[in-house]
Amino acid sequence: MLEVKDISVRYGQHSALDRMSLQVAPGEIVVMLGANGAGKTSLLKALGGMVPAQPGARATLNGVDLMKLPQHDIVNAGLALVPEGRGVFGQLSVKDNLRLGALPKRARAGEAQMLERIVSLFPKLNLRMSQTVRTMSGGEQQMVAIGRALMSHPDILLLDEPSLGLSPLVCRELFSALRRIRELGIGVLLVEQNARQSLAIADRGYVVETGRVVGEGKAQALLHDPAVRKAYLGAAAH
Template structure:
């Protein structure tokens, strides 16, 4: 279980996160919904150790404290982040990017079998393993980013706007692949602009507003919620009844 308690974060005088509480179990898919600037990316960065939360914040994985640890230690403990913008190494090949993902000690045993699994998930990467990442399409680069994160043998995989800038057919393929990742027992925490698609593979969702969690429910209930439909799905709840 990944548990976040009273998590607050400041950028100077700006309070980006305000006492956020969230939980996610291994094998569960959790979606975080909110408008731009709601604090969603800051939440993932806090969990991943990329920014330092305010004193009194709590982040724990299976009872082990993650709060205040550097990013590389958090990867070693089993939490990986696919950041917005992907963050891959463009001047390295697909295979080299994946091998870098297996740098953590926890990932070194079983590296070859995990790489085979990534290539099974993303056959295009297997075909282009010697291709430089910066010559690939946006969808293929996102595959590299997800594959590299999976190479670290995570218990939890966090994804920040994985469908951003991708064609609809690529988005459909991507989320079908994330279903398969979930079936391996990896917990998924997804920040995603495509609310309908992300909720379709999720167990639960949280609503964020101005750095706070303002709602939580099952994915099915959130899809039916008139407020969510109006805010995120562009639906007129009167005409959609």
């Protein structure tokens, strides 16, 4: 389990996170809902070691405190991040991007097996292993980014706005793949502006405002909560 407790992040005088706490269990999809600037991306970056958290923060994965690890050891501890914008290496082929994900020690023995699973999740990639990633569509690049993260054999997968800029059809394919990733026993912490689709596949959700968790619950309960519907689903409360 990923257990996050009292994480605060500051950028100069600006407080991005204020003692945020949450949990993600194995094989569970958890979505974070909130407006732009609420602190969702800052949390993912702090967990991935990309920005420092304030003293007193704890984030344990399988009993290991991620806050005490350098960035490369966070991946070896079982956490993988797919950042907003994908972060793929456009000049490299699909296969080379995926193989980079298998560099952590925990991934090397099962590289071939995980590659087969990724091809099963995203059949399009099997036909494009030698294609340069920068020549691919946004949806295909997102498949590469998620596949590369999965190659590290994560216990928890962090996803930051994976559907951003994608067509409705590709979004449906992406959310279907996330369901299948959950079936592999991988926990997913999802930051996503498409609240309706993300809650439809999630187990639980957190509502974040100004760096704090202000609400949480089962995904279906949040999906039908009048306040959540009004704020994030574009529906009038009733």
